[in-house]
Structure formats: C-alpha cells, structure tokens
Amino acid sequence: MFRFNKMALVVVISLVITGCNLPAGSETPVAATLEPSPTLQTTEPLVEETATSEIVPEIAEQSYIIVDTGQTYCYNDSVSIPCPEPGSAYFGQDAQYVGNQPSYADNGDGTVTDLTTGLMWSRDPGSKLTYEQAVGGAEGFNLAGYNDWRLPNIKELYSLILFSGYDPSGCESQAECTNLMPFIDTDFFNFQYGQPEAGERLIDAQFISNTAYVGQGVQGGLVFGVNFADGRIKGYSSEPLPDATDDKTFFVLYVRGETEYGVNQFVDNGDGTITDQATGLSWMQTDSQQTLGWGDALAYCEDLSWAGYEDWRLPNAKELHSIVDTTRSPDTSNTAAANSLFQSSPLTNEAGQLDYGYYWTSTTHLNRQIAATQAVYIAFGKALGNTGGAWIDIHGAGAQRSDPKTGNPTSFPQGRGPQGDAVRILNYARCVRGGVSAEVSTGGELDPNAATAPAILEPSPQTTPGAAGDQPPPEAYAACEGKKVNTACEYEWIFGRQEGVCYDVFGQLVCMPGVVLPTIPFP
DSSP states (O other): OOOOHHHHOOOOOOOOOOOOOOOOOOOOOOOOTBBBOOOSSSSOOOOOOTTOOOOOOOOOSSSOOOBBBOOOEESSSSSSEEOTTTSSSTTGGGGGGGOBBEEEOOOOOSSSTTTTTTTTEEEOOOOOEHHHHHHHHHOOOOOBBBOOBBBOOHHHHHOOOHHHHEEEEEESSSTTTOOOSSOOOOSOOOOOOOOGGGGGGGOEEEEEEEEESSSSSSTTTTEEEEEETEEHHHEEEBOOOOTSSBBBBBOOOOOSSSSSTTTOOEEESSSEEEETTTTTEESSSSOOOOOOHHHHHHHHHHTTOOOTBBBBBEEEEHHTTTTBBOOOOOTTTTSOOOOOOOOOOOOTTSSEEEOEEEEEEEEEEEETTEEEEEEEEEEEEOEEEETTTTTEEEEEOEEEEESSSSGGGGGOTTTTTTTBBOOSSSBOOOOOOOOOOSSOBBBBBGGGGSSOOOOOOOOOOTSSSSSSOOOHHHHHHHHHTTTTTTOOOEETTTTEEEEEEEEEEEEEEEEEETTTOOOOOOO
16 A cells, blocks of 8 residues: 655644634626526535534645646636736636646556555556446456556546646647647556547547446436546546447546545534645635636635635635535535535526536636637536537536636527537636645746637627527538638528638537637647
C-alpha cells in the first residue's frame, strides 16, 4: 500500500470561530426557464451522525489530496489576458491560485505512480472495453506483480484531469487540428483520440469509472466517466448507442493503493462553514443564493466576508467536484448531489421540475474553435438535455460540463449540441478557502492558443423562424455536412436562400448566416 509523504502533505488549518456575516449582493437576472422554487426548502436539516459543532484546530494529514488543474494562463470572457491584479475584473481565477501540483513517476513496468495522491495507475488503457468487461477485468488484472487493481471511482479518475488541455470539438481528424492537447499527461499515460476512420468522433476517448449514477437518467442507467479528449465528466449509458447493436465501449485505467481517496470527512463548524478534513478545504455552508455570470462569480467570492474570513475564492474544477456526493440526487434524495450539511438553492428547471443548479468554477474550459469563451461548471442538479422535444437528465447530477461565460441564456430554449444540452450562463457560486499557496499569480504571458477568439454566437430572429432564440433549422446543419469549420455554406429554407459560414456548436457544424469568423492562431 502507498502512504502519503507526510512532510510534503502536512497542512495546518486554524479555524477561528467568530460571528457569521451574511454575504450581500445585488439581484441578478435569472434565465426565464429557471425560477427559484417557492415550495422547496432552501435549508436541509443537519444529520446527527455527521453534523458536529466541534472545532478542529489542526489537520495533520489529508487522505484526499486534490491535485491542481494544471491551468497556468488567465482569461477573460473570450481570450487570454495577463493574470489580473487584486480588485480587477476576472481576478481570482484558477491559474492565480497554486495548489498541489501534478507529479508522476513512470515505474518502468507499465505502472505510473501519482506522487501527489499516492495512487498507482496502469499506464496503458489498451483497447476499449464495455462497462461489464471493464468491471470484470479488474478482478483478474495482474500488472507489475500486483493483483489488487480496481476500476477507479469517479473522483480517483478525475484526479488525473489537466485543464491545460484543449477540447478538439469541431476537428474532424488529427491531421486537420495539429498539436492537439488532451486533458491528461501524455508523458506518463498512453492516450489516443477517437478514430474517425472507424466511425468515431475525434472526442470519443471516454474513460469509465465504477461510479454509477443513482438518479433516473436515461433508460438503462448511467455510469460516470471522464473524457480526456474534451475535458468533461458525463454519465454514460453502458447499452448500445442509437442505431447501434453493440454496447458502448470505453478506455480503462486500473488503479491500486489507498482506498480512502475521494472519501470526504465533513465537519460543521457551527458558523456557516463546513470543513472537509479529508481535503483540508473549508466551504460556505450555503451558496450565493443568486445566479451569476462567470466574471461576477469570481468577484462574488473574492469580495466575500463570511464567518470572519476574508480569503474566500471561487473553487477550481477539481476542488468543487470534490464535494459532489454521488449517493444523492434530485431523484433519489430530493436534494442536490451534495452532503446534507450543505445548503443548496433550489430552482425550477427547463422541464418545470423542482431541481438544483449548476455551480461555476474558476477554471476556463478551452476549445480549439472558440478558445476561452467557456468556463467549467459542476451540475449539482440534473444535467439536462433536450432530446425529441423532451428534457431528460441526460448526463446526471455530478456531471462536469462547460457553458459560455457570458451571453443570454434565454437564447437557447431547446439547449444546444447533438444532445440538446441545457445552457446555463448564469450559475451559482459556492466559495472555498484554504488549500493553496498564499502567493497569488499576477501578470505573466498570454496563452498563445487563445490570443484571439470569435464571440459566442447565439441564434437570432433572422436565422430561424418563429420567436427569437429558436434553434437553426435542419437545413442549416445539413449544409455543413462533409465541410470543415470556417468554410462557406448555403441552404434553401422556407425564408429563401441563406448563405453563411460553418461554425462548430459543441461538436456539430451548423451554417450560421451573416457570420464572419476570424482565424484562430493555433500552432
């Protein structure tokens, strides 16, 4: 078994319990389809077995070491910028706070040791397996003389993600998009993108975990996995895809070592904060109670005075995901996917159901076509998609997705992308403190891959029939079949002839009338 390096990982946190200062904030407009529920309680009762007012003066060692995201550049709503100074717009984002850095050792025997978490991994995922094959394969897996390998849980698997990667959605092949950057360290782990020649998309590089989604989801149920090609967590069906007869397949990395990784140890400090003894992080017990744009969410946490502390910040993607409770969901516990100690603001979702929201992180989600225009969020409520005109929990509460940092959420009444993903440009914030270096990064170089970017394109009354915000017509998608991004397109529809440019909308090309896209300088 691996043990943590106590000298390197000792974190001491002094918790001074003082009065509770509630955060103030001006009202922020919420998307028309998302309304706070007047009937659902915003505060869940504390559970006796887990709630305690005992002060924890020291945390000598954590069992759940969160690995930093690896994001080193700063961004505004669309492009890379020098990391801002305190008090400036966009201050407080991921790259400015340095946590436990990714560090690996290639053991030369087909295994890789994560020097930060202490976990040992198989280096080569091999050929894709069905979920049943992945589960069954762990029992007989023998590598480097070890036979205690297991299929990782979602938090173990997510510990490997690096947000220095770029989502290649819109690229039809590796030859078309050079210098691709996946969301995993390819110096230590074997990785390959999906094979278009085999009928796959370039982003079909999903790695499966052993964590099943407890909510209803889609027919057949969902199992969480990490896509190291496009940088997201999603609930996947293990059954055949539409128009397919064979079960869906996934890449698999097996893990061994400490079994407590990802297990939280929450303590109620009795002052409106929750400490996770496993990670050493302290959290707001409640959330912002209003939805915010990404830049406003950064500012909200930076300006927050809560429980006598002033050093609050918006958590990065891996920090926020650390508090997801995959045993809970709106369907099974009538709560957010978070421990009962946390208070989560309810809302009415796109399907008219009582639900819980998405929460911003400080991490930008980079994309080959639209650069830095999106940020990472965690869905603590249902991660909805619109299929066949109906909203369903298509990705699962606990999914990690990305949405535009700014814009009008009502412009996407039917979602967007192949699965009609719900678009939530205004999301909640839950602030965190601790776990990072006291020194904040400012200034610095620009990300050369995000020096320029097109503005986020939203459907408009001129591009579609009916009310503003309708999706492009089927003819607009058909017009870009077989074409590449940024190429001219045209189609005929009920309003006559329309010319435009093929634009990638979350992995699907669509002819956008009147749009002129600048070339994005990717090396």
